[in-house]
Amino acid sequence: MEVLRVAGDSDVKAVAGALVAVFKSRGRVEVQAVGAGAVNQAIKAIAISRGFVAPNGIDLVFIPAFSEVEINDEKKTAIKFFVQKR
Numbered sequence: 001m002e003v004l005r006v007a008g009d010s011d012v013k014a015v016a017g018a019l020v021a022v023f024k025s026r027g028r029v030e031v032q033a034v035g036a037g038a039v040n041q042a043i044k045a046i047a048i049s050r051g052f053v054a055p056n057g058i059d060l061v062f063i064p065a066f067s068e069v070e071i072n073d074e075k076k077t078a079i080k081f082f083v084q085k086r
Contacts, residue, residue, distance in 0.1 A: 003030045003080075006045065008037025015045035019083060020052045023060070028084040031062075034069060034076050046083060059086040 002022045006015055015031075022029040033042040050060045062081040069078045 001028060001030050001082075002026055003032055006031060006033045006038050006042040008035055008041060010038070010041045010045070012041055012044045012048060015041065016048035016052060019045060019049045023049070023053070023083065023085075028082065031081040031083060032067065032069070032078050033080075034071065034078045039079050042079075042081060046081060049083070060084070061086045 004015065004018055004022065019029055019031065031042050031046065033039045046060070046062055053060055060083055062083045065080050065082070067078045067080045069076050
């Protein structure tokens with residue numbers, strides 16, 4: 001599964017476009033965020049992407065989960081969102 005990593009300063013429209021592109025090619029996508037700002041940007045990007053695909057009759061939903069990631073040799077807790085068609 002393709003993983004899109006979102007940062008607190010990510011452009012939500014660009015993330016939403018990438019999310020839709022991956023979704024169209026793979027049928028689902030995982031979005032990963034570390035920190036409150038990144039989670040906020042990820043949620044907004046998912047909401048925007050739902051609007052991009054809704055005219056085609058696609059209802060995107062997401063399932064949140066926790067994940068351990070390593071950043072600069074340090075373990076961090078990430079939130080991951082599994083985005084897929086309902």
